[in-house]
Amino acid sequence: MIPAPYLLYLGHSDDPLGIKTSRGLAHFVPASCVGEFRHDDCPLTVGMPRMTLAEGKAAGAQTLVLGIANPGGSMGASLVADALAAIRLGMHVAAGLHHRLRDEPELVRAAAEAGVRLFDVRDPPPSLPVGNGLPRAGRRLLTVGTDCSVGKMYAAIAIERGLRARGHAADFRATGQTGILIAGEGIAVDAVVADFISGAVEVLAPARHDDGWDVIEGQGSLFHPSFAGVSTGLLHGAQPHALVLCHEIDRPHLRGLPHARVPELAECIDANLRIARLTSPDARFVGVCLNTSRLPEGAAGRHCAEIAAQLGLPTTDPVRFGVAPIVEEIERCFASSTPITTVSA
Amino acid sequence: MIPAPYLLYLGHSDDPLGIKTSRGLAHFVPASCVGEFRHDDCPLTVGMPRMTLAEGKAAGAQTLVLGIANPGGSMGASLVADALAAIRLGMHVAAGLHHRLRDEPELVRAAAEAGVRLFDVRDPPPSLPVGNGLPRAGRRLLTVGTDCSVGKMYAAIAIERGLRARGHAADFRATGQTGILIAGEGIAVDAVVADFISGAVEVLAPARHDDGWDVIEGQGSLFHPSFAGVSTGLLHGAQPHALVLCHEIDRPHLRGLPHARVPELAECIDANLRIARLTSPDARFVGVCLNTSRLPEGAAGRHCAEIAAQLGLPTTDPVRFGVAPIVEEIERCFASSTPITTVSA
Structure with a gap:
């Protein structure tokens, strides 16, 4: 430590x-x-x-x-x-x-x-296995993004805390330097040898049997030509049941690449589901987290409502408005994960 | 050396x-x-x-x-x-x-x-850049596969030699240990740090201005849950104009994963084109290389003809029948790459 x-x-x-x-x-x-x-x-x-x-x-x-x-x-x-x-x-x-x-x-x-x-802190653990893609027990949520640095770690930690606040077992699984420093543990998946990306995530979020959630921090974007390989391996290793899309409003281009456009949200959802299905056939999106820091508060709320209507998914800015609608959607979609308070009632 | x-x-x-x-x-x-x-x-x-x-x-x-x-x-x-x-x-x-x-x-x-x-030989060069996805000069062909170890290196070397035999400038670009030992140079892309997969391939196959081809050896498969991250980054870094699909007939499951099915050829073509388009919007397939070693010669030839008819692509077993139909397809699709013999006539 x-x-x-x-x-x-x-x-x-x-x-x-x-x-x-x-x-x-x-x-x-x-x-x-x-x-x-x-x-x-x-x-x-x-x-x-x-x-x-x-x-x-x-x-x-x-x-x-x-x-x-x-x-x-x-x-x-x-x-x-x-x-x-x-x-x-x-x-x-x-x-x-x-x-x-x-x-x-x-x-x-x-x-x-x-x-x-x-x-x-980016040193990966020694002797990682290659991924195997075998179905494993437990519930996993992965945050994915339209780009790098759009709030995937922030969203993951907020959702972990939101799930815990509702009585669910939940653990944030850090995949980048910031998350590892905050959580005190994790694996920087972009720093592992390329053959072991998915295997590293299988180690990071192993089978669990307590009806709880591993909330895994995403990296990069399937649409980022520098890092899409990492995002792909992470998606396969995470074997997510639930996905949350993260996006920054009005970003002019992909981070570091002035020639590269930011993908549409629907396009990004579609691509992530296609790739996810290789190891998690029933993967589904349970929400959208927007970084609306470029907008005034009123406009931010209206923007979230518009995106929610367009995509049919709970949409929030986790910094401004919290993640309650997403946690509720998780409870609705994954019924066995009822809050402990309900179970004990 | x-x-x-x-x-x-x-x-x-x-x-x-x-x-x-x-x-x-x-x-x-x-x-x-x-x-x-x-x-x-x-x-x-x-x-x-x-x-x-x-x-x-x-x-x-x-x-x-x-x-x-x-x-x-x-x-x-x-x-x-x-x-x-x-x-x-x-x-x-x-x-x-x-x-x-x-x-x-x-x-x-x-x-x-x-x-x-x-x-x-798997040691990557020091100080690789991250990929940038910027369009670069030159023609590039990438061999991709339904699985690992289906003949992607073999196909790439055969196509390099076939292009040279027809008077084209062409260079095999090795991305795995065998190819590197054969070529005497290359980068083992599955051994680079995950963030640098696409960047490594941009270094391996840089801009060229002689109307010639870089023929890049593929790795893994977009459908292999252990290695799809590598295949994705390689595809983005290669920025291929031409793709060749490699497949072994009658393989019962993905290499190393008895639970994982081998994808259909058409499904694999579709997925590779979707991913390739991020950095190479006009990427197209120019052929299929089958490993028919499990079949007798007559059946192998019939099988190639069937796949060719199904997919509308030249289909061959490069070991048994050579790659002439694929080289001809490359010449047909990329007209400026006319053979030197024609240019000088």
């Missing part, structure tokens, strides 16, 4: 989507965070007190979390320099980039000298 | 599909092979003289090629013991398993002592 509390690193980032790990930690585990570190050219904040590295250390931070992400997951010179400074102040460093902390000799040396540790 | 000639390892294998790397080398580069090594319980042969390790060394073998494959790519104790014996006789060892030779300390130590090298 990574020692908390954390100092959240924003660095020089000017990409709101690029700081989603820091933002996710600030949102879901604020009690484990002391503040945020950013350079003067960083116009972003996750709403935590801004601190220098030394101030963070003095405030009790045990670990600097390099909570930023970029396509390809590389690590620039400035980021390495900041990590080095944190190490010299006696902080552990955690990162979830493809480029590993342990592959930076300077950081390894400094960490050994300072007696602190480097955590590469 | 891996020093030839090779001694081909079959070990204890009793799975005809499991020795496809040894068989591929014996078939495509026989002049680089001195013989085959197998234990008494191995009922298989690749048609090379059977030799002990010492006899192989005496016959001039420079490298023992562990030309076997199994789902998951693990390395058993017996295989390690045989590799160790070869090293002590002064042979290099090459393997393409997920489990790496360099991760076996005993082999590493023995190789250092004997002054020989270990070649892990």
